Amino acid sequence: VHVHDSPDEAAFRAEARAWLERHARRRSGAGDWSEQRVPTSAEAERAHLERCRSWQRTLFEGGYAAITWPVELGGRAGTPAEAMIFDEEQAAFDVTTGFLRSIIALVGPVLRLHGTDWQRERFLRPLLRGDEIWCQLFSEPGAGSDLAGLATRAELDGDELVVTGQKVWTSGAHHADWGIALVRTNPDAPKHRGITFLVVDMHDPGVTVRPLRQMTGAAHFNEVFLDGVRVPRAHVVGEIDGGWAPARTVLTHESAMIGSGAGMDRTERLLELARQTGASADPRLRQRLASLWAHERTLGWMAHAVKAAVRRGVPPPVDGSVLKLAWARTLVMRGDLALAVLGAAGIAAGHADAERWQHELCMRFAGTIGGGTSEVHRTQVGERVLGLPAEPRADKDVAWRDLPRS
Numbered sequence: 001v002h003v004h005d006s007p008d009e010a011a012f013r014a015e016a017r018a019w020l021e022r023h024a025r026r027r028s029g030a031g032d033w034s035e036q037r038v039p040t041s042a043e044a045e046r047a048h049l050e051r052c053r054s055w056q057r058t059l060f061e062g063g064y065a066a067i068t069w070p071v072e073l074g075g076r077a078g079t080p081a082e083a084m085i086f087d088e089e090q091a092a093f094d095v096t097t098g099f100l101r102s103i104i105a106l107v108g109p110v111l112r113l114h115g116t117d118w119q120r121e122r123f124l125r126p127l128l129r130g131d132e133i134w135c136q137l138f139s140e141p142g143a144g145s146d147l148a149g150l151a152t153r154a155e156l157d158g159d160e161l162v163v164t165g166q167k168v169w170t171s172g173a174h175h176a177d178w179g180i181a182l183v184r185t186n187p188d189a190p191k192h193r194g195i196t197f198l199v200v201d202m203h204d205p206g207v208t209v210r211p212l213r214q215m216t217g218a219a220h221f222n223e224v225f226l227d228g229v230r231v232p233r234a235h236v237v238g239e240i241d242g243g244w245a246p247a248r249t250v251l252t253h254e255s256a257m258i259g260s261g262a263g264m265d266r267t268e269r270l271l272e273l274a275r276q277t278g279a280s281a282d283p284r285l286r287q288r289l290a291s292l293w294a295h296e297r298t299l300g301w302m303a304h305a306v307k308a309a310v311r312r313g314v315p316p317p318v319d320g321s322v323l324k325l326a327w328a329r330t331l332v333m334r335g336d337l338a339l340a341v342l343g344a345a346g347i348a349a350g351h352a353d354a355e356r357w358q359h360e361l362c363m364r365f366a367g368t369i370g371g372g373t374s375e376v377h378r379t380q381v382g383e384r385v386l387g388l389p390a391e392p393r394a395d396k397d398v399a400w401r402d403l404p405r406s
C-alpha cells in the first residue's frame, strides 16, 4: 500500500504495474540481465545496447518513455508523481535502458527548453524511441573542470558552421548518431560568452571516434576528432555565442540525474558478503560497513526529499551538487570496502563474486570525476548552497584568445 497515493495515483500505479507485468519479467535477484556489468567485447556491448533500445521502444510505444512530456512530443502529459510511480514500479522488473537513460536525461530537457520547433520535431521522438543514439561533446583535453575554456572552434561559412577540434571522454560516441557539442565561435569575447551549442552529425566524414579502453576492460568513452565538420545553422541550439545557457541546463540535469542513481541494493549485497566471509566480525570493518550503510541511507533520504518536492511541485530542497557528491562518496566507500571484505580473494581472477567487486572498485574513480569532479562540486556547494564568498575569477572579463591555455 502506498500511503501517499491519491485515488488517481493509485489507479495509475495499478495500470502501470499491469502493463509492466505484460511486457517484462520480474527481477529474480540472481542472474538478472539488467544487473549485468557493461560488457567488455564489442559484440557483447552491441547486443547489450540493442536490448536496452528494445526496452526503450517498448516504453515509448506504451506511452511511458516521457510521462510528463506533452503528447505531441512523445509523452503522455502526466504528472511528476506519475513519473515517479512508474519508476518505483519498474524497479521491480528485470529491465533497463542502460546508457539511454542518461542521454535522454541530458538531451531531452535542453532541446525542449532551448531548441527550435524544428529541432523538437526532428529530434525528440527518435531520441525517446531509442532510434537515434546521442553523445555529449563537451570536455576537451584542455577543458574539463574549466569547461568554458574550450578550444574546438566553429566558423560560419554561408549557412553552415565548420567545426574543427578535439573532444575527449565522450561516453557512447562509438554508438552515437548525434552529439550535443560546445564550440568556440567568438574568441574575442570572454570565455563564457563566445560559445555556441550545436547538434553534430556523428556520421559526418569529418568525425573520427577512437574508443578509450578503461581499467574495467570496457571502452565506455572515446576521443572524438572533428575535422572540418559542416553543421547546418538550423542545428544551433539557442543563439550563436549564447551556448552557455543551454550548456548550464545540461550540466544541472546531469548532476541531479547521476546523484539520484540507486546503489542501496549493492550495499545490502556487500553486507551479506561480509556476513558470509566472517568479515563482519572484525570490529574495524564493522565500523566501516556501518558508516557506508549510514551514508547510503542519507543519500537515499535526500533523493527521496527531492522526489517528494517534485511530486508536490515545489523546488527541490537538496542541490544537485550535494546529491552528486554524496553519491560519489558512497561509490568510493563501497568500492574500497568490498575489497577489504573479500581479503586475498579480492585480487583473484575468474572468481565471479570477486570480479563483480573488482569492477566496482575500478568504477569508483569514474564516480568522482564524471559529471564534474568532487572538488568542483564542493566549490559549487560552497557558493550556491552555503553562500560563501565566490572563488576569485580573474579571467571573467578577459577575451578568451588572451587567456593562458594548457
Ligand SMILES: Cc1cc2nc3c(=O)[nH]c(=O)nc-3n(C[C@H](O)[C@H](O)[C@H](O)COP(=O)(O)OP(=O)(O)OC[C@H]3O[C@@H](n4cnc5c(N)ncnc54)[C@H](O)[C@@H]3O)c2cc1C
Pocket: 135, 136, 137, 138, 139, 140, 141, 142, 143, 144, 145, 146, 168, 169, 170, 171, 172, 220, 221, 365, 366, 367, 369, 370, 371, 372, 373, 374, 375, 376, 379
Ligand atoms: C566515466 C566518465 C564519463 C564521462 N563522460 C563524458 C561525456 O560523455 N561527455 C563529456 O563531455 N565529458 C565526459 N566526461 C568528462 C568529465 O566531465 C571530466 O573528466 C571532468 O569534468 C573533469 O575534467 P578533466 O578530466 O579535464 O580534469 P581537470 O579539469 O583537468 O581536473 C584535474 C584535477 O584538478 C581539479 N581541479 C580543476 N579545477 C579545479 C578548481 N577550480 N578547484 C579545485 N580543483 C580543481 C579537479 O577536481 C581534478 O582533481 C566523463 C568523465 C568520466 C570519468
